[in-house]
Every structure is written in structure tokens, then in C-alpha cells.
Amino acid sequence: MDDKKLMILKNLKSRFHQLLDPIYGVEEVDSFFRFLIEYYFNLKPITLVMNPNYEVDELGAIKMEEALARLKSQEPIQHILGETEFFGLLFQVSEFTLIPRPETEELVQWIVDMCKSRTEPLRILDIGTGSGCIPISLGNCLPNAEIYALDVSGEALKVAEENAERNKVEVKFIKGDILNYEILESGFLNLNFDVIVSNPPYVRELEKEEMKPNVLEYEPELALFVPDHDPLRFYKVITKFANKYLKNSGLLFFEINQYLGKEMEELLLANDFKEVELRQDMFGNDRMLKGKKL
Numbered sequence: 001m002d003d004k005k006l007m008i009l010k011n012l013k014s015r016f017h018q019l020l021d022p023i024y025g026v027e028e029v030d031s032f033f034r035f036l037i038e039y040y041f042n043l044k045p046i047t048l049v050m051n052p053n054y055e056v057d058e059l060g061a062i063k064m065e066e067a068l069a070r071l072k073s074q075e076p077i078q079h080i081l082g083e084t085e086f087f088g089l090l091f092q093v094s095e096f097t098l099i100p101r102p103e104t105e106e107l108v109q110w111i112v113d114m115c116k117s118r119t120e121p122l123r124i125l126d127i128g129t130g131s132g133c134i135p136i137s138l139g140n141c142l143p144n145a146e147i148y149a150l151d152v153s154g155e156a157l158k159v160a161e162e163n164a165e166r167n168k169v170e171v172k173f174i175k176g177d178i179l180n181y182e183i184l185e186s187g188f189l190n191l192n193f194d195v196i197v198s199n200p201p202y203v204r205e206l207e208k209e210e211m212k213p214n215v216l217e218y219e220p221e222l223a224l225f226v227p228d229h230d231p232l233r234f235y236k237v238i239t240k241f242a243n244k245y246l247k248n249s250g251l252l253f254f255e256i257n258q259y260l261g262k263e264m265e266e267l268l269l270a271n272d273f274k275e276v277e278l279r280q281d282m283f284g285n286d287r288m289l290k291g292k293k294l
């Protein structure tokens with residue numbers, strides 16, 4: 001197709017389908033195209049219906065071609081756009097942050113439901129914060145909460161800080177390794193919390209086979225993987241940390257590996273947590289766990 005024809009949006013859309021349908025299927029390609037024309041040209045899909053010969057300028061056509069090439073190499077659309085929506089807010093994402101997932105929105109909803117009727121001040125900590133999607137969404141919904149968030153990755157924290165600023169939510173960020181929490185700064189270790197939440201790395205190496213290239217090649221290993229021989233390594237340490245740093249009656253929330261729901265329930269019970277509750281995500285997989293400290 002010549003360059004002039006590719007400035008007509010309808011032709012660009014056909015090209016997207018021709019090259020991308022074999023990889024993603026028609027519906028997903030439709031939604032990529034919708035996101036891109038809205039992001040680059042502020043257009044709604046109805047524009048194409050009302051005006052089938054709508055033309056973009058040459059620069060616009062070049063941007064769409066670039067996006068097409070990146071999608072063809074299975075780069076996530078969120079990286080191409082540089083942002084994604086989570087819990088009604090916009091978050092910047094990068095190669096250093098996990099792309100926030102809809103399952104995690106369900107975890108946030110659970111915490112908001114449990115905490116929204118509390119009128120007294122509340123202190124919350126998110127461990128392994130990535131883009132900051134969990135603490136920023138919680139801060140946005142729970143204005144009386146003082147929010148802390150920790151990550152070992154300086155690059156991820158930079159993105160999270162920008163997201164907090166962009167969404168006008170105050171979060172205190174801490175750089176540190178939760179697996180060695182004893183050496184975190186003493187000011188932080190003097191605090192205790194009403195709620196601790198974590199979506200830590202939980203994918204076993206053996207599960208790599210089930211994963212798509214857009215995750216394996218473009219999302220940070222540090223955010224995803226744990227060794228096959230110790231898949232609960234983060235949960236064990238965080239449960240111990242929570243036992244020490246949660247207030248009495250404080251709540252611990254986890255996002256978990258869908259294959260390890262039973263083991264996770266046992267872990268919390270063995271550490272004297274009460275009211276342990278396992279919940280499924282929208283796909284029916286064991287995905288979230290809550291426990292209450294005595």
C-alpha cells in the first residue's frame with residue numbers, strides 16, 4: 001500500500017488486522033486500534049463509521065506504523081502507550097515495572113471494602129510496589145490513610161513516585177529488600193501498620209512455558225519469578241514481617257499464585273493469623289488471601 005493510502009484510517013485498520021490477527025485475534029486487534037487512535041488522535045471508533053475516509057496526517061500514519069511494528073514483535077500495548085488504567089486512574093509503566101493487572105484491582109477493591117468505613121487514621125504498607133498502582137489507588141479511595149510503599153528496584157520506585165505525583169496521592173516510598181528487612185532504615189522499622197498488602201513475585205520457573213512472549217520478553221524478571229524449590233519465599237518472609245509489624249487486629253492481604261492457594265492458607269494459619277479467607281479472581285482462580293493478626 002502506498003504512503004498516501006496509509007493516511008486513510010480505514011486502510012490502516014485493515015493493515016493492522018492483516019498483520020496482527022494471526023497473533024492476537026480480531027477482537028484484541030480491534031481494541032489495540034481503538035486505544036491507539038484515541039491516544040494519538042483523540043478519536044473515538046465512531047469517527048470511522050461516520051467518516052469512512054477519515055485521514056490522519058503523515059506523522060500520524062508514521063506513528064501508527066511504528067506501533068504496528070512493535071505490536072508485531074509482541075511488545076505490550078501498555079509499553080507502546082507508556083501508560084495504563086488501573087482502578088480508574090492512569091499509571092505510567094516502563095520496562096522496570098509490572099503492568100498492573102485486573103486481578104490486582106480486585107485485591108484493591110477488597111481492601112477498600114474492608115477499610116472504607118473506618119474513620120480513625122489508618123497506616124498502610126504495600127510491599128513490592130512496582131508502578132505504585134496498589135498504594136496510589138488505596139490512597140485515592142481512603143483519604144484518612146497514611147500510605148507507605150516499598151520496592152527493591154530504584155527504577156520502579158522512580159516510576160511509582162511520578163505516578164503518585166500525577167494522581168495527587170501522597171505515598172512515602174522506601175527503597176529496600178524485604179528479604180532482608182532487618183536492615184531497613186530504623187525510622188521505618190519503628191512503625192506499625194493497620195494493613196499490609198503485597199503482590200510479590202510468585203511465578204515459578206516451571207510456569208514459564210505457560211507464559212506469552214509479551215510477558216516473558218518485556219516485563220521485568222525481578223517482578224515475576226521465584227525459584228521452583230522455594231515458591232513461597234516472599235510470602236514466608238512477608239508473613240513473618242507482618243506478624244511483627246502489624247498492629248493487633250491488623251490485616252494482611254496477598255495476591256497469590258493460583259496454584260498455591262492451599263499452601264498459602266496453611267502458611268497464614270501456621271503463623272497464627274485468624275479469619276483467613278481465600279478468594280478467587282474473575283477467572284475463578286485462587287488469587288487473593290486475607291488474614292487478621294490476633
Ligand SMILES: C[S@@+](CC[C@H](N)C(=O)[O-])C[C@H]1O[C@@H](n2cnc3c(N)ncnc32)[C@H](O)[C@@H]1O
Nearest residue numbers: 100128129130151152153177178199200201223
Ligand atoms: C509482582 S510485582 C508487583 C508490582 C505491583 N505491586 C503490582 O501489583 O502491579 C512484584 C514487585 O516486587 C518487587 N520486588 C522484587 N523483589 C523484591 C525484594 N526483595 N524486596 C522488595 N521488593 C521486591 C519488584 O521490583 C516488583 O516491583
